[in-house]
Amino acid sequence: MSARAPILDVHAHLTPQRFQHAVLAGETWHGMTAEDGELENPKNLWLAERRIQEMDELGVDIQLVSPTDVFYQYDREPEVTARIAAGCNDEVAELVREHPGRFLGLGTLPMQEPALAVAELRRAIAELGLSGVMIDDHVNGAMYDEERFRPVWAAAEELGAFILVHQYWPTSVALRTEKYFLFNSVGNLVDRTLTFGALVFGGVMDDFPRLKVCLAHAGGYVPYALDRMDKGWVKFPSSRGRSKERPSTYVSRFYYDTVTFTDRNLRFLIDTVGIDRMLFGTDWPAPMDVDDPVRRIEGSPVLADEERTAILSGNAGGIFNRRASGAELAQ
Numbered sequence: 001m002s003a004r005a006p007i008l009d010v011h012a013h014l015t016p017q018r019f020q021h022a023v024l025a026g027e028t029w030h031g032m033t034a035e036d037g038e039l040e041n042p043k044n045l046w047l048a049e050r051r052i053q054e055m056d057e058l059g060v061d062i063q064l065v066s067p068t069d070v071f072y073q074y075d076r077e078p079e080v081t082a083r084i085a086a087g088c089n090d091e092v093a094e095l096v097r098e099h100p101g102r103f104l105g106l107g108t109l110p111m112q113e114p115a116l117a118v119a120e121l122r123r124a125i126a127e128l129g130l131s132g133v134m135i136d137d138h139v140n141g142a143m144y145d146e147e148r149f150r151p152v153w154a155a156a157e158e159l160g161a162f163i164l165v166h167q168y169w170p171t172s173v174a175l176r177t178e179k180y181f182l183f184n185s186v187g188n189l190v191d192r193t194l195t196f197g198a199l200v201f202g203g204v205m206d207d208f209p210r211l212k213v214c215l216a217h218a219g220g221y222v223p224y225a226l227d228r229m230d231k232g233w234v235k236f237p238s239s240r241g242r243s244k245e246r247p248s249t250y251v252s253r254f255y256y257d258t259v260t261f262t263d264r265n266l267r268f269l270i271d272t273v274g275i276d277r278m279l280f281g282t283d284w285p286a287p288m289d290v291d292d293p294v295r296r297i298e299g300s301p302v303l304a305d306e307e308r309t310a311i312l313s314g315n316a317g318g319i320f321n322r323r324a325s326g327a328e329l330a331q
């Protein structure tokens with residue numbers, strides 16, 4: 001066993017076998033069909049052993065696995081979404097249990113009904129042993145400054161749950177992004193920037209100071225948007241919402257994955273948010289995942305050795321302090 005701390009990927013997805021068994025047999029799964037689940041991607045069909053084989057090839061020790069974003073299903077009856085979430089979360093927990101040391105898990109929640117979301121969050125963390133949840137950037141158009149979501153933040157803070165924010169369709173910029181793949185290449189990043197704004201201006205980061213929120217896809221446009229948000233905060237005090245400080249003050253309260261595609265952007269992100277806020281992420285097995293992600297960090301000319309260690313394993317150790325690979329993750 002290696003003495004080094006395990007390399008942990010915080011951004012990796014799974015299409016539940018429960019869903020696949022149903023829809024590939026021509027049935028529906030809580031109303032979901034074979035059209036859902038991105039089954040055209042063969043990696044979404046893989047069982048754990050094949051997944052682990054690719055992790056080994058990539059040099060990833062542990063995946064923090066989340067159900068694919070299509071399983072949010074926030075626009076269904078809350079009870080139906082709650083059943084979908086429970087099935088997904090049970091399966092993620094099974095994977096973690098069956099392959100100790102190779103997987104940690106994130107669940108999904110029926111966010112449109114915060115009381116149900118809190119109940120499932122408590123079950124996911126306390127009973128299933130998951131590490132947190134992945135949530136969309138909005139809930140049927142509602143942003144996270146809304147009061148009704150506060151019980152979810154309170155429970156997440158109390159439970160120490162890690163929250164990965166990750167879009168689904170539609171993003172806020174569905175308009176004028178139908179062509180050229182812009183719905184994804186631009187839309188994902190805009191959505192993440194708006195979520196930063198909602199959590200900051202909504203006072204969520206002030207009122208829940210121990211909340212652990214990771215903005216997927218390298219935080220979207222957050223680093224580039226900060227200056228203008230600060231300027232607006234100074235010039236228009238009536239638009240400050242419940243934020244106590246300038247928006248840029250909060251940038252180092254969030255975590256960010258390394259799903260950038262150039263060293264230039266990675267360096268800019270680190271310089272803006274701080275190396276201690278960076279977590280290794282790949283977006284596996286999406287077509288937009290990062291190529292050869294571990295060796296990319298290990299070989300990046302813009303990173304110092306201690307930054308490589310912080311990104312690949314050190315920072316995650318402070319969050320996911322669970323037993324993995326028979327050794328405690330680094331603190």
Ligand SMILES: [Zn+2]
Pocket residue numbers: 011013166283286
């Ligand atoms: Zn993703």
